Amino acid sequence: MFSALGGSVTTFLAFVVALSVIVSVHEYGHYIVGRWSGIDAEVFSLGFGPVVFSWVDKRGTRWQLAALPFGGYVKFVGDANAASVGSDAEVEPARNTMEGAPLWARSATVSAGPIFNFVLSILIFAGIAMFNGSAKEPLTVGEINNVPYEVDLQPGDEVLEIGGIKVPTRDDDLTFDQLLRELPVQSNVDYLLRRNGEEMIVTTAHPMPAVVVQLAPQSAAYESGFRPGDVITHVNGKPILAFLQLQEAVLAAEGAPLPLTVWRDGEVMDFTLSAKRVDEPQPDGGFETNWRIGIVGGMLFRPGTETLSFGQAMNAGVNMTWSIISGSFSGLYHMASGAISSCNMSGPLGIAQVSGAMARQGLENFVYFIGILSTAVGLLNLFPIPVLDGGHLTFYAYEAVTRRKPSPRALKFLMTAGLTVILSLTVFALTNDLFCP
Secondary structure: OOOOOOOOHHHHHHHHHHHHHHHHHHHHHHHHHHHHOOOOEEEEEEEEEEEEEEEEOOOOOEEEEEEEEEEEEEEEOOOOOOOOOOOOOOOOOOOOOOOOOOHHHHHHHHHHHHHHHHHHHHHHHHHHHHHHOEEOOOOEEEEEOOOOOOOOOOOOOEEEEEOOEEOOOOOOOOOHHHHHHHOOOOOOEEEEEEEOOEEEEEEEOOOOOOEEEEEOOOOHHHHHOOOOOOEEEEEOOEEOOOHHHHHHHHHHHOOOOEEEEEEEOOEEEEEEEOOEEEEEEOOOOOEEEEEEOOEEEEOOEEEOEEOOOHHHHHHHHHHHHHHHHHHHHHHHHHHHOOOOOHHHOOOHHHHHHHHHHHHHOOHHHHHHHHHHHHHHHHHHHOOOOOOOHHHHHHHHHHHHHHOOOOOHHHHHHHHHHHHHHHHHHHHHHHHHHHHOO
């Protein structure tokens, strides 16, 4: 397994840290809401297997760190096991146990784990949005990126027009992406600026050169050794002035080896890589398959920003979390229907590799990935599969309708079936990690 991860200590540690944060929040949700609901906990464990360290708090709960840091659990008083599926005792369960608590308390306790995962994601995305701020209007030049072109822009310049096209605002129908597509690709572009209160025209490089801002994990560019800050200057020996030209060249190659010349802090380097087919979500909820090398492009400069209010940041966090949830359902539907490849489902090795890749690209990227993974874990746990939280909630819904609990025999069968489903999905995803391109 370690060899499959690339033998990287960074990858292993990043995976453990990401998983530990998400599991801790998830299980703490179960614990604290259970406590508020009158259900006592015997054990709160981060990890499985032999106990490395533990202590008992004043409520009698044992908090422990176990040797295998790939999950965790809360064992409530009276539970037969860590899955909280019931007690082996034949006596009437006490009120402070999961089995003896009223239906509302059990439902709230089980629901809290996924809900806390969603809250964590919202707070992460809101925090990142507040930290980065929102682009000023009109578009303002912030920090100039390090590129192999002469740039006559200055921090603080307000960009009013580019190539004779008015720079759009949030309220305009024209988007900045559409402006870039309408803009002629040439080495010298006219910018109408407002500098120190005076309007002027400056001629300089294309606003969207092929500069690398971020790398997609497991992509051709990442695996070939590209770094954020690289600028692609030539493709097949032909000069590249704009990121759009790079996209067109990658699509035209259709996966064939593509020679690229890269400028990196004054040094010129040559790479040859082959694009991979990627299923990309679309605004309408569908997917489109394209050839990609895994580069997120940036502008000639970083736009100046203004601070978001707390409400705006929280709104951004909620919208991002909902986007991941809706995108996940769309992806599962399209995989089930055969519209996109089942290789889009990653297992533990794939998640570990992405964890390491995001950690290497900086703390913000790594924290952002934790937010994405936390949403995915919360959503997965709500699936109505016995063993998962969603399976418990399904049992509680049955109890609410029929006024009786499932029989122990039925419960045992369903839990076994649910565990079989989860193990089968895990094996399938692990197979994807090992054999998908």
